[in-house]
Amino acid sequence: xxxxxxxxxxxxxxxxxxxxxCVAFVVVYRATGVVNFAQGGLVVFGAYSTYQLIAWQxxxxxxxxxxxxxxxxxxxxxxxxxxxxxxxxxxxxxxxxTLGLLFVLEQLCTTIWGYDLRILGDPWGVRTWRIADVTIRxxxxxxxxxxxxxxxxxxxxxxxxxxxxxxxxxxxxxxxxLAHGVSPQMIQGIAWAFAGVLAVVAxxxxxxxxxxxxLTVSMVALRAFPAAIxxxxxxxxxxxxxxxxxxxxxxxxAAYITPNxxxxxxxxxxxxxxxxxIGVMLVRPYGLFGTAEVRRA
Amino acid sequence: xSLALRNTRLTTDYADxxxxxxxxxxxxxxxxxxxGWLLLPHLLGEYWATIFVYAGIxxxxxxxxxxxxxxxxxxxxxHAVFYGIGAYGxxxxxxxxxxxxxxxxxxxxxxxxxxxxxxxxFALRLRGNYLVIISLGLLVIGQHVFENWTGVTGGxxxxxxxxxxxxxxxxxxxxxxxxxxxxxNQGYLYFVWGMVALLALAAHNIARSRPGRALxxxxxxxxxxEVIGVSQVHYKVGAFVLSSGYxxxxxxxxxxxxxxxxxxxxxxxxxxxxxxxxxxxxxxxxYGSILGAVFLTLLPRIIESVSGTLPFVSADGTGRGxxxxxxxxxxxxxxxxxxxxxxxxxxxxxxxxATRYFKSWPFSY
Numbered sequence: 090x091x092x093x094x095x096x097x098x099x100x101x102x103x104x105x106x107x108x109x110x111c112v113a114f115v116v117v118y119r120a121t122g123v124v125n126f127a128q129g130g131l132v133v134f135g136a137y138s139t140y141q142l143i144a145w146q147x148x149x150x151x152x153x154x155x156x157x158x159x160x161x162x163x164x165x166x167x168x169x170x171x172x173x174x175x176x177x178x179x180x181x182x183x184x185x186x187t188l189g190l191l192f193v194l195e196q197l198c199t200t201i202w203g204y205d206l207r208i209l210g211d212p213w214g215v216r217t218w219r220i221a222d223v224t225i226r227x228x229x230x231x232x233x234x235x236x237x238x239x240x241x242x243x244x245x246x247x248x249x250x251x252x253x254x255x256x257x258x259x260x261x262x263x264x265x266x267l268a269h270g271v272s273p274q275m276i277q278g279i280a281w282a283f284a285g286v287l288a289v290v291a292x293x294x295x296x297x298x299x300x301x302x303x304l305t306v307s308m309v310a311l312r313a314f315p316a317a318i319x320x321x322x323x324x325x326x327x328x329x330x331x332x333x334x335x336x337x338x339x340x341x342x343a344a345y346i347t348p349n350x351x352x353x354x355x356x357x358x359x360x361x362x363x364x365x366x367i368g369v370m371l372v373r374p375y376g377l378f379g380t381a382e383v384r385r386a
Numbered sequence: 387x388s389l390a391l392r393n394t395r396l397t398t399d400y401a402d403x404x405x406x407x408x409x410x411x412x413x414x415x416x417x418x419x420x421x422g423w424l425l426l427p428h429l430l431g432e433y434w435a436t437i438f439v440y441a442g443i444x445x446x447x448x449x450x451x452x453x454x455x456x457x458x459x460x461x462x463x464x465h466a467v468f469y470g471i472g473a474y475g476x477x478x479x480x481x482x483x484x485x486x487x488x489x490x491x492x493x494x495x496x497x498x499x500x501x502x503x504x505x506x507x508f509a510l511r512l513r514g515n516y517l518v519i520i521s522l523g524l525l526v527i528g529q530h531v532f533e534n535w536t537g538v539t540g541g542x543x544x545x546x547x548x549x550x551x552x553x554x555x556x557x558x559x560x561x562x563x564x565x566x567x568x569x570x571n572q573g574y575l576y577f578v579w580g581m582v583a584l585l586a587l588a589a590h591n592i593a594r595s596r597p598g599r600a601l602x603x604x605x606x607x608x609x610x611x612e613v614i615g616v617s618q619v620h621y622k623v624g625a626f627v628l629s630s631g632y633x634x635x636x637x638x639x640x641x642x643x644x645x646x647x648x649x650x651x652x653x654x655x656x657x658x659x660x661x662x663x664x665x666x667x668x669x670x671x672x673y674g675s676i677l678g679a680v681f682l683t684l685l686p687r688i689i690e691s692v693s694g695t696l697p698f699v700s701a702d703g704t705g706r707g708x709x710x711x712x713x714x715x716x717x718x719x720x721x722x723x724x725x726x727x728x729x730x731x732x733x734x735x736x737x738x739x740a741t742r743y744f745k746s747w748p749f750s751y
Contacts, residue, residue: 124515174727180514181461182726185661189726192658192719196712204709311654314519322515354534363523367508370520374511 091222096344097337102229104336105236106291110313111320111328112243113287118322119260120280121172122180126187129310130194131285135160136209136292136302137202143210157289164285168278195307206301215299232294239290240329243283247325252279260323312339312359315366321379330378335362406590411741423579427572435571441683442578443639448663448675449582449589450632455661456670457593458625459605460509464521465660467528468498468630470652472637473547474532474539477647480549487551491638498634499627506623513608525654532649544648547641551577574643581639582676585632590672592628601625602670633660655715662718666725668734677733682721686714 110128117125138159142152167190175183213228247253258266259276267273295309296302316335320327343358350357375381397403407416430438451465475494479485485493508520532539539545551558551574561573568576592598600621603611612618641647659682667678690710708716725732 118515122515124519171723171727178726178730179459181455181459181518182730184461184515184518185665186723186726188658188661189719189722192715193723196708196716196719199712200708200716311522314522318516318519354530357530357534360527360530363526367520367523370508370512370516374516 092344094223095225096340098225098229098233100337100340101333102226102232102294102336103340104316104333105233105240106294106309106332107313107316107336108329108332109236109239109287109291109294110310111317111332112240112325113284113291114313114317115320115322115325115328116256116280116283116287120256120277121183123172123183123187124314124317124322125284126184127167127190127194128284128288128313129307130191130198131160131164131288132292132295132310133198133302133304133307134163134194134292135285135289136296136306137198137207139289139293140207140209140296140302141202149210149212153289153293156293157286160285160289161282162285164281164283164288165278168281172277172281173274191307195304199304204303206303208301209293209296209298211293211297213297226298228294228297232297235290235294239287243287244325256280312362315362318366318376319369321376323380324376324378327376327378331376335365338362338365406587423576423583427568427575430575432569432571435569435575437683437687438680439571439574439578439643440640441680442575442582443636443643444659444663444683445582445676445679446585446639447633447636447660448667448679449586449672450629450636451660452664452667452669452672452675453589453593453601453632454625454629455664456668456675457598457601457605458622459601460622460625461514461518461661462505462521462626462629463518463654463657463661464505464524464528465629465633466652466654466656467525468502468633469637469640469656469660470528470532470647470649471498471501471630472634472639473641473647473651474545474637475634476549476638476641477545477547478538480642481547487553490549491551491635494638495631495635498637499631502630502633503623503627505630506619506626509622509626510618522654525657529649529652532652539649542649544646544650546646548645549638549642551642578639578643581635585635586672586676589632593672597621597624658718658722662722664732665722666732668732669730671732671734674732674734677737681733682718685717686710689713689717 110132113128113131114125117123117128135156139152139156142155143149147155171186171190172183175186211228213226213231216227218225218227218230245253247257255266255271256276256279258269259271259273263273266276291309292302292306295306313332313335316331317328318331319334320329320331339358339362342361346353346361347355347357354360369377397408402408407413426438427435447465447469450468451462454460454462472494475497476490479490479493480487483490505521505524509517512520533542535541558573558577559570561568561576593601600611600616603614603616604618604621608618637652640651663678663682664675665678666681667676668674693710693713729735
């Protein structure tokens with residue numbers, strides 16, 4: 090039972106990181122109609138820039154804040170100089186460009202920071218709490234808390250701020266939004282900046298504690314794809330639900346399936362979310378919360 | 387007018403339209419290619435011969451992906467999996483079952499095609515972004531199977547392959563024709579590029595006949611295509627079967643040539659390389675895939691040979707500086723982005739523009 094509670098917390102922590110990444114997918118998808126493969130690159134860049142700022146003796150909170158500004162700026166630059174030129178091109182061109190961006194961003198990070206694992210220098214490190222018999226990693230609790238905070242503020246921005254309303258308007262009817270003076274370029278830029286901010290939060294919590302920061306941090310974003318698809322690419326609620334579900338499934342299957350079924354392979358928990366995704370796709374092609382696309386000839 | 391058209395003959399009937407090399411320059415070019423095929427194995431050293439064999443193998447895979455992406459409009463990140471299935475297929479069919487040469491190649495390609503056909507139903511239900519991520523899932527699952535089905539694949543330690551390309555006494559790896567003896571590399575150069583020519587011709591003929599037009603109709607607007615009687619079930623599944631068959635054929639040739647395969651050979655990066663090849667070479671052009679494959683196979687080697695003189699590259703990955711592998715990945719990314727931004731039709735379009743300039747000289751259009 091204590092084991093189960095520990096796994097539950099670890100799963101929720103991993104799930105909230107996935108949720109952060111998935112909400113970033115959704116924001117960019119709704120603004121541009123493109124699934125953003127470069128998100129992993131932003132995540133790893135955000136983690137490294139936080140590490141760098143902490144290494145320069147900045148306090149942790151300030152470092153995260155500054156890294157968020159820098160990474161949001163990077164997102165803006167990508168939108169302005171790369172994605173904006175692709176307007177009017179087929180969707181697959183934009184998808185392939187974000188894929189190319191992933192490789193460029195990853196190697197940009199190795200150019201600056203090299204290949205060694207860097208310890209992030211977060212205030213939690215490897216500390217744990219013991220409540221009754223349950224051992225809880227402090228960073229897991231902070232991950233969940235900070236993700237909830239980040240996601241709730243996201244929802245508030247989407248629901249009540251002028252920018253959020255403009256973004257939703259542009260997503261639901263681009264032409265009507267344009268007629269009301271909403272600039273699609275501005276919306277796309279903001280979406281990419283948003284993706285940058287969320288990438289920093291995700292990157293910091295992936296790299297926290299003993300995990301450290303290296304290039305494999307960006308792989309976590311690839312693992313978040315099944316979560317985004319499960320929830321539906323155009324639904325923020327779905328992104329959160331999908332992220333939590335996949336995080337839990339991954340941790341639980343690592344804990345219960347891998348030891349009991351060694352013939353499935355050592356890291357089958359990495360694959361199970363994808364199998365789950367493919368199963369759901371066959372039944373609901375637009376995810377659990379997504380809206381079906383209307384097709385006209 | 388007569389000046390402008392001196393190199394182009396207008397087609398007058400349907401049979402004329404089917405001629406592969408119509409104009410004099412095109413015929414001369416085909417002759418040059420044939421000459422190159424005959425002579426190149428003797429002009430290249432062992433090192434570059436190896437690289438051109440790999441370029442040929444990559445061309446076959448790229449042609450397959452181009453049929454799927456360029457003609458049917460389906461983006462797939464799972465191409466590496468089918469390539470891997472072909473490679474392990476060669477190991478199983480040639481070494482375990484002891485099938486002779488053409489049979490193991492055909493069997494490996496067929497298994498790849500069959501597995502590719504299983505993706506078809508997803509392509510019928512999903513489009514665009516969703517399908518890309520399903521194919522990413524396919525890649526992850528495929529890699530997991532390659533790493534863990536040790537009975538067939540040897541797991542992470544990989545497996546040795548002895549699949550020989552030999553019919554009777556005619557062995558490609560020890561070719562001798564009338565007193566002339568060829569090295570293994572030379573033999574494979576002849577064989578692989580012969581296969582490239584054959585499969586490119588097949589793909590070209592598919593692309594310009596009824597199935598090719600059906601695929602392009604689906605790519606441009608699938609609902610409209612269905613309305614005019616193009617069966618999506620038939621052609622989308624067909625496109626996946628064909629494309630994965632090409633990939634598996636390339637993978638089987640790779641295994642036979644490299645004599646050793648491991649799951650690390652079939653990673654996400656391989657899929658990206660194939661995508662980069664068709665983007666750089668020219669989406670929707672068969673000869674573009676070959677241009678792209680040759681260009682992108684040569685490029686890392688060229689980078690490698692000049693890496694000593696580049697200040698930001700370190701050979702061994704220690705200390706500061708990029709490894710050559712990292713530089714390659716960044717280069718592939720930059721190439722994909724810049725071609726899609728500035729020349730979406732790739733090298734093939736540059737080539738077409740250049741030839742058109744000479745065709746219509748001295749008029750610019």
